[in-house]
Amino acid sequence: MIFKKSADYFQVAQGVWGTRILFVNVYFIANRRGFPKGWVLVDAGIQGSASHIISVAESIFGTGAKPSAIILTHAHSDHTGALEELLKQWDVPVYAHEYEVPYITGKSSYPPSDPTVGEGIMSIMSLLFRKKPLDVSKNVRIIDMENGIAELPEWRIIHTLGHTPGHISLFLPLNTTLIVGDAFVATKQESAIYSISNIKRISGPPRYMTTDWVAAEASVKILSSMEPRIAGTGHGPVLRGRELQEGLRNLAENFVELAVPAGGRYAETPAEADETGTYYVPPFRSTTKFKAVAGLAGALAGFAIIKAFVK
Structure with missing residues (x-):
């Protein structure tokens, strides 16, 4: 097993909790008193994590707890890995942006990852991520970007594209809390050491899967302008207060230097997509150096993960 069933979770803000599954976070948001009762799950972790997510939900909300909906910040495999299994237990709506829907209705695959961006073994390992789209069409609902999500009426939905075409973040104006998915993250996600050890570092979206x-950059500037006091990201620890606001402002003002890779498949030319899915991917240009590093890093990464997590 990669991880054991656990009820471990952490508080993000009033009515908001999260749980960390190996290297990715999922979140649980409850509506406040005076609003429709219930709670939603934000993102669905990695494959094999359904029992962990259910266990945490029951620890927070009680035995047999069931969300009123699942909201996807985006549909990459580390955020939807347990989705199909969860829907067998919880037959609930799955909300996603219109441009993200093709990747959860079997209509389109994402553009390939870019392992050439470097900065750590996770970039190389992105070659192993699931490439085929999910198909949970029966449960999918397109988010109404003007009116939001009925099951979560106090929260605003923000289109924070770039990491994926239909990436969204959630914002609660009452206490300026953000759930941002991978629009920016709170660790250096390209590095296995940073990611698995949950070392804090405000960073741009994971380089190896960002295609525009x-x-x-525009999305990070929008989020920074909102001056959030709390942020739960898809990877890394919760960010709060001045550390969050100053770090996010610095990232927004120096995004090219801090976040954009010096080279790689999408550094200069983005992939293109619409409501039908991906329709253009720039060509991949490998190098002899990359091939050598990829082979060595892939072998070492595979050995390390098997040794550390598979029992």
Whole structure:
């Protein structure tokens, strides 16, 4: 097993909790008193994590707890890995942005990852991530970006594209809490050491899976302008207060230097997508150096993960 069933979770803000599954976070948001009762799950972790997510939900909300909906910040495999299994237990709506829907209705695959961006073994390991789209069409609902999500009426939904075409973040104006998915993250996600050890570092979206850097920069600037006091990201620890606001402002003002890779498949030319899915991917250009590093890093990474987590 990669991880054991556990009820471990952490508080993000009033009515908001999270749980960390190996290297990715999922979140549980409850509506406040005076609003429709219930709670939603934000993202669905990695494959094999359904029992952990259910266990945490029952620890927070009680035995047999069931969300009123699942909201996807985006549909990458580390955020939807347990989705199909969860829907067998919880037959609830799955909300996603219109441009993200093709990747959860079997209509389109994401653009390939970019392992050439470097910065750590996770970039190389992105070659192993699931490439085929899910198909949970029966449960999918397109988010109404003007009116939001009925099951979560106090929260605003923000289109924070760049990491993926239909990436969204959630914002609660009452206490300026953000759940941002991978629009920016709180660790250096390209590094296995940072990611698995949950070392704090405000960073741009994971480089190896971000396919439009101009849009990603614009999204970070939007989020920074909101001056959040709390942020739960898809990877890394919770960010709060001045550390969050100053770090996010610095990232927004220096995004190209801090976040955009010096080279790689999407550094200069983005992939293109619409409501039908991906329709253009720039060509991949490998190098002899990359091939050598990829082979060695892939072998070492595979050995390390098997040794550390498989029992």
